[in-house]
Amino acid sequence: MRKNRPKYKQIIEAAVETIADNGYHASQVSKIAKKAGVADGTIYLYFKNKEDILVSVFEEKMGQFIEQIASSINDKQNADEKLRTLIEMHFLQLANDHHLAIVTQLELRQSNSALRMKINEVLKPYLVVIDDIIEEGTEEKIFRDDLNIPLVRQMIFGTLDEIVTNWVMKEQRYDLVKQTSDVHTLIINGLSVKEIVKED
Amino acid sequence: MRKNRPKYKQIIEAAVETIADNGYHASQVSKIAKKAGVADGTIYLYFKNKEDILVSVFEEKMGQFIEQIASSINDKQNADEKLRTLIEMHFLQLANDHHLAIVTQLELRQSNSALRMKINEVLKPYLVVIDDIIEEGTEEKIFRDDLNIPLVRQMIFGTLDEIVTNWVMKEQRYDLVKQTSDVHTLIINGLSVKEIVKED
């Protein structure tokens, strides 16, 4: 299988680096090939075309990303803990791979709609993970039972995504992972003053 | 001032339509010129280059967008009402202008990072409006006083943005404005079950 051959991974890694360093539009196939240490033509033994490289980058990296999160969540006891872990792992993984963060948050968004449709497909399993947590929380009576699940999912994903994008655009100058707790609280409790409510 | 000359607005409108109809990458300067009813060269009497057209589109349209929201908020009594109004107006304006929604949520994101930085500049006044609401809510003791304001702003903006993008990608098949209340509740109260707390 082509995906197991060493050059496949070499090219994927080279693509991430090239895009992170030069930006999406300046990442010619020849540049990726050079960084991967293969000939231009070799690229086409492993990928159908340039778009296929980019989709594969996303598939490989996001596949790991999502698996990592899914497995970290597995041994958590309740939806609240799972949500906290999801946030933390989301931040942690991108904080640990600066190249990947730049590529996913900034560069790959410049792709045309066809490519972005494919990227959305790759993201679907992540959205399912989020949906499952919401449902579990509702069953555990930790979350409200009248939640509009797609909407909640969009809130969670939109929040995390925007936070990471801001962090990347601020050139990653602060600690992303440290925000986990605040973000978790915001999503769970919202802006309102709970204590006031409790004191009723 | 160039912005008051009739052709300036003609070109801006032509750009929005062209991008909405053809997509970002298929919107050549010549196509925009044709739709605006001017010669290609004329474009360059009003705009420095193609990027300048796109930034100006965003400035003009977002300027109105933000003003509209800011003025709607003005006569609301408290931060909670203001936030609800902001959400509603955000949704309402994009729901009322399909072209604009496609352009801002999908097409303009395909621009390179340099252009996106400039677009972020244009968005700043909107972010200030959000920040002000958060501060006001804190002062009114409606919101918690330990809120991390940039984080909250990112949550609010990221949530709204993601919701609108999903709606555009689902081809605007459902009523966006009807989601206002749910989104407002989510942001104010989060996912947690308040009633249990109240029943203490």
Added chain:
Amino acid sequence: MRKNRPKYKQIIEAAVETIADNGYHASQVSKIAKKAGVADGTIYLYFKNKEDILVSVFEEKMGQFIEQIASSINDKQNADEKLRTLIEMHFLQLANDHHLAIVTQLELRQSNSALRMKINEVLKPYLVVIDDIIEEGTEEKIFRDDLNIPLVRQMIFGTLDEIVTNWVMKEQRYDLVKQTSDVHTLIINGLSVKEIVKED
């Protein structure tokens, strides 16, 4: 009309020269543009694509070629004279334009089938001219009345074409036009010994 603008003809001439000098496959668009003294992009203001340049070369040159022959034939008195004139003009014109001879006899034949179909279309009027002569000769009782016209036309065209091609491949080292009379006699009388018949 684009065909009357001076650059159109410049490019056509440059294409003929370039192909004659470098051969069909080594005639890049950029080379043609350079010889025409225009930018590469200018080519595409006058021609749809590379194939369109080549078809146009053939159309222009063959158009003149055929017209020249047709008009020379006009004032000839009978089919025999017309045939002789056709042969002479066919040879004369190619003998007078070495570049054109190389291009039509050798280089343009390397084009793919799609292009050659179009080239055949351009040749059709020439074939009609030949057919008309054959019919006229039959009516004048100069030619036999049982002639298979398409076959005769193929004989005449095939003969002339093969003779010119041989001459081009022999690097045009002998006088092509001088062959007119021999060729004419061959086509009119064939190989057989007429005198024997006459002696009856």
Added chain:
Amino acid sequence: MRKNRPKYKQIIEAAVETIADNGYHASQVSKIAKKAGVADGTIYLYFKNKEDILVSVFEEKMGQFIEQIASSINDKQNADEKLRTLIEMHFLQLANDHHLAIVTQLELRQSNSALRMKINEVLKPYLVVIDDIIEEGTEEKIFRDDLNIPLVRQMIFGTLDEIVTNWVMKEQRYDLVKQTSDVHTLIINGLSVKEIVKED
């Protein structure tokens, strides 16, 4: 000798089929190798390069073609009969091998001039056969004694070639061999009305 090894012939046959099915330009070496059931690299154990494959195709096929004609002619009594047989065999063989007809009349002509020079070399023995018939006819006083032999040969070959090419381009929809008699008469007697001559 390489030509006797079984893979040599396999590759030749695969090349003819591939070219007939896909056209000259779409007949990559890898496609020929696949159809021949050998690895790409194996081709280069039997042929110097791609051009060598094509020349060899022509050599093999034309060798048989010419031999067939030469031997059929052998037992004919006079030049007239020999010429008729040559025409008939030329048509018959191509009519019997549609693949070969397409390859020789259309596809192989798309090769560059260098290859066509080599192909012409292969054809030389055929031209000699034609020359011999002409000379014999002259000696037998069947043909005129003032014939320009190269010219006559070009007429004969050009005529046959053009007729076959037309037949292939008309998708071989009529009976080529049935034309033998007409073509023979045309070449021997030309267009002219013999009876007029006789009346002298």
Added chain:
DNA sequence: TATGAATGAGCATTCATTCAT
């Protein structure tokens, strides 16, 4: 102001050929 013809830099992809196994 306005025009629009002209410019020319930039790049994904194919495929004949090689060579380590």
Added chain:
DNA sequence: AATGAATGAATGCTCATTCAT
């Protein structure tokens, strides 16, 4: 003898921008 993965040179076309009119 045979393989087939790897190579890398080579090119048509687009489109943002300019500038003579």
